[in-house]
Amino acid sequence: MPIAPRPRSRRALLRAAIVPAGLAASLVLAPLPAAVAAPSADALIAEVYGGGGNSGATLKNDFVELANKGGAAFGLDGWSVQYISAAPGPNSQWGVTPLTGSIAPGGRYLVGEGAGAAGTVELPTPDAVGSLALSGTSGTVALVRGTDPLTCKTAADCAADPRVRDLVGFGTAVVHEGSASVAGASNTASVARKAGLPDTDDNAADLAAGAPSPTNSKGEVAEGSTPTGPTEPGAVRIHDIQGRTRVSDRTGKTVAGVPGIVTGVRAYGSKGFWIQDPNPDADPATSEGVFVYTGSANPTVKVGDSVLVTGKVTEYYPNFNGGSQSLTQLTNPAVTVVSSGNPLPAAVVVDTRNIPGTYSPAAGPDGTVNGVTLDPEKYTLDFYESLEGTLVEVRDVRVIQATDKYNELWVAADKQDQKSRRGGVLYESYAEPNVGRLMVQQQAPVSQQPFPVANVGDVLTGATNGPLDYNQFGGYTLVAGALGALQDNHLQREVTVPTADRELSIATYNVENLAATNPDSKFAELAAGVVTHLRSPDIVALEEIQDNNGAKSDGTVDASQTVAKFVAAIKAAGGPAYDWRSVDPEDGKDGGEPGGNIRQVFLFNPQRVSFTDIPGGAATTTAVDVAGTGSAVSLTASPGRIAPADAAWTNSRKPLIGQFSFRGKKVFVIANHFNSKGGDQGIDSRFQAPARSSEVQRVAQATVEQAFVAKLLAADKEAKVVSVGDFNDYQFSPALTTLTKDGVLRDLVNELPEKEQYSYVYQGNSQVLDHILVSPEVGYAKYDVVHINAEFAQQASDHDPQVVRIKP
Secondary structure (H helix, E strand, O other), rough: OOOOOOOOOOOOOOOOOOOOOOHHHHHOOOOOOOOOOOOOOOOOEEEOOOOOOOOOOOEEEEEEEEEEEOOEEOOOOOOEEEEEOOOOOOOOOOEEEEEEOOOOOEEEEEEEEEEOOOOOOOOOOOEEEEOOOOOOOOEEEEEEEOOOOOOOHHHHHHOOOOEEEEEEEEEEOOOOOOOOOOOOOOOOOOEEOOOOOOOOOOOOOEEEEOOOOEEEEOOEOOOOOOOOOOOOOOOOHHHHHHOOOOOOOOOEEEEEEEEEEEEEOOOOOOOOEEOOOOOOOOOOOOOOOEEEEEEOOOOOOOOOOEEEEEEEEEOOOOOOOOOOOOOOEEEEEEEEEOOOOOOOOOEEEEEOOOOOOOOOOOOOOOOEEOOOOOOOEEEHHHHHOOOOOOEEEEEEEEEEEEEOOOOOEEEEEOOOOOOOOOOOOOOOOOOOOOEEEEEEEOOOOOOOOOOOOOOOOOOEEEEEEEEEEEEEOOEHHHHEOOOEEEEEOOOOOOOOOOOOOOOOOEEEEEEEEEEEOOOHHHHHHHHHHHHHHOOOEEEEEEEHHHHHHHHOOOOOOHHHHHHHHHHHHHOOOOOOEEEEEOOOOOOOOOOOOOOOOOOOOOOOOOOOOOOOOOOOOOOOOEEOOOOOOOHOEEEEEEEEEEOOOOHHHHHOOOOEEEEEEEEEEEEEEEEOOOOOOOEEEEEEEEEEOOOOOOHHHHHHHHHHHHHHHHHHHHHHHOOOOOEEOOOOOOOOHHHHHOHHHHHHHEEHHOOOOOOHHOOEEEEEEEOOOEEEEOOHHHEEEEEEEEOOOOOOOOOOOOOOOEEEOOOO
């Protein structure tokens, strides 16, 4: 609803010499302008440009911009902007553009006028539209109460007209305020009020020529123009930019003079700084902070600076194709520092008391949550989004993912998330992604301030605070200006129990792209894991063994040097002299790091177990099959690959199966490495529920393997089958449900205590990707996930190995 205009401020256009004292008094009582100079308290003309569409102009249209210096909205219904030529003659008339609406306190109001034939840039969306054809160099514009054309044609007559609220004469205009018109207007220059919107009723003193900078009531400015440092706050605040949804309704628009306090500065990576409005609105859904992206330029502001920012509102998607949410930011900024050393707004403490228990709202009609109104008291993702760019704080928080090579870690802001036995948080179902997980980075580069090296279960004591950001790999991230002190809780690497003489121990270990070209130290760390922590299992299925020259893509597929180097490292660590078996993949056909040709490899201790070599499995397209029945059952190839030509294994590792003998008993071991989760949308995706596109192939792979195991058990129901490896999926996933269909295999991770069910940590979630499954007749199976990597900052691999002890 329009707000009625405030009474007119006093004007100095009326002089005692031309207005009788009695009339002046009556005008003031009306109220009418006083005969003494006084600054306008509210509405006035802020800028005039008449060169729109003229030769050399960038803007297509003329415009008049109004401003409101007052503390309340100024209603414009029934008002007008009027224009007359510089030297009006007897037949000259004032042109009129009627106005509607209001000017917000401290805001702007743009009146778009006539267009010329030149120019390439549109005005920002005008608040009112007229067709006045202003001169590019000289003329007079008035802000008038009423829409009837003025009749005055001299400065004195216009000063005496009580309808004239404000008046700007430029160039050689006869009608002007004060001693002279303002000079300098042209096809490429407007005339605008100086900093602070002075109004001494002297056009020449109050205004100056400069580059046109039209600004509408939304704070938007013309696109393609080079912003200059703002000199006064605009009408738009940060909460207006952020709005009540994830995507700003001002996206693509340039806003002027956005005020804020600098709360953080990042001079590396994605350079820029955060600002926050110290005067928030009352809406909990609208964030009061925003990131100002400076591109390749180092930010020149400091924390505590009070600034005004003019910039373009953009939505940056750190991983658009991966379904990431967007980060609202100001780009191509022009920045004015108003003052320094200001206190920062109080940080929002994020903890169990205010983090909602429901993770995400339902998607809107477009399948995303972008346009869904934020409900920060109900949904976790809405809560974090409502704080985007705002100072947040966590206190005495447990580390739930160790410091990585990028100097990041994860903490548990919500103490109610399901805790693992060693201090992490457990990922137990798609419906429970754990609401309190936050990544922590720091603003300062590590070269200036070391980042804490923390393991899972350690604690950042005291306060850790900084702006809340969103990044490509971790979602919502606290970019710390202040980090709590690290409390080391001395997490220890586990050692499994010894294998008894009559037990057969079988392990699986993803050794993370191990190649002969890797440094000896990596081989030594991995070997220590096998010998010390796994206690030298009888059989070790390795995943991610690369060819001899690693990621170099030259057609090499042989991995004998890589395996030999690892076997030697194990022996040097005090382990057995392992023998090994594998099948080389086709070059570039099994996925993984390009050129690496990763594959699974069996290591086995020939002093404890023998490998049954059956020729026929070396050909990359030869599928292993089942021969014989009952106690005579065997593989048609050992080692062999299960259905390597099936479409389920396209660009993915084919299962490697081997037939072993332990104390005269056959044992069939399958080494797996199902396709990765690459391409899946994250749990914090803008798409809800997020799509797990990679799951389709893993279900197909599980279907093929389950059918093979079922065939083997049909030939010999007492067959001992152990399927191990990196299945890249959870115990509750469709892939594992498919693999265990009809009870052909049972997943041993489900037999561990709930708090020990994990082998990998990702985005703060301790989760299961690696499994050991056994056929029904295996019976006795003592299973252990040996936690030596995933929870530690120092890792030989990103996976924890696993081992099972059985009695065939």
